[in-house]
Amino acid sequence: MTETRKLAKYLASLGYGSRKEMEVAIRRGRVTGWGEDVEFDGEPLDPGPGMVILMHKPAGYTCSHQDQGKLVYDLLPPRFLKRDPKISSVGRLDADTTGLLLFTDDGALLHRLISPKSDIPKTYEATLARPLEGFEKEFFASGSLILRGEDKPCLPAELEVTGERTARLTLSEGRYHQVRRMFAAAGNHVEALHRSRFGPLELGDLSEGAWRLLTEAERAGLAP
Incomplete structure (x- = not known):
């Protein structure tokens, strides 16, 4: 395979167009540079696989x-x-x-x-329909909460009260609608939910x- 075809195949894998379209783009000078410094239409290429x-x-x-x-x-x-x-x-x-x-x-x-098994902590900011009652922190941290329709208890989760009707919840699981269902099990309803952290990453x-x-x-x- 020629270098042009190899490059066209790579560009196609990044979504810039079909192989034939990329071969034409290369011939027309839209692709410049060499090695790690290739540009398409004057812009650096998107990262390769693993993005x-x-x-x-x-x-x-x-x-x-x-x-x-x-x-x-x-x-x-x-x-x-x-x-x-x-x-x-x-x-x-x-x-x-x-x-x-x-x-x-x-x-x-x-x-x-x-x-x-990843055990990656994820943090959510919840706005609730009713004021917190005070038992929720211990309830979520107990490791004994079983969500409706399931038979395996949730792993312990950390609750931080941030207001009368707001709380920050950090958990290491990813069950279906887990945060909303946990607060429902505590007799409350989540009106708004925002994920602020995923592992070490923040917005x-x-x-x-x-x-x-x-x-x-x-x-x-x-x-x-």
Whole structure:
């Protein structure tokens, strides 16, 4: 395979276009540089396989490739969705939940991060329908809470009361709608939910709907 075809194949795997389209782009001078300094239309290439994206998910967006309505993937550059390997969200946040959401095309990393054995702490800020009653911190930390429809108790979770109807909950599991169901088991209802932290990662000043690539150091710290 010629160098042009190899480069065209690589560009196609990053989602810039088909192989034939990339061969034409190369011939027309849209691809410049060499080695690690290749540019497409004057811009550095996207990272190769192993890319991890951090997004500040807005409310109203679904973590799906196929559902109707607004999808979190709509917030990413269209070429990202044509990459091979495919980009997927690391777990899900329901449509009404905002906050830190990760994406990657690294299947092995994805499975490590969502595995029940990963033990990665995730922190959520909850706004509740009714005032907290005072027993919730001990209740969530007990390791004895069994959610409705399940038979295995939740792992101990740490609750920090931040207001009369607000709380910060840190847990190391990722069960279906877990935070909402935990507060429901405590006789309350979550009106708003925001994930502020995933392992060592925080949103910082990233605006709602925006995203950024993780640095190599952040990626290494996420799943050593």
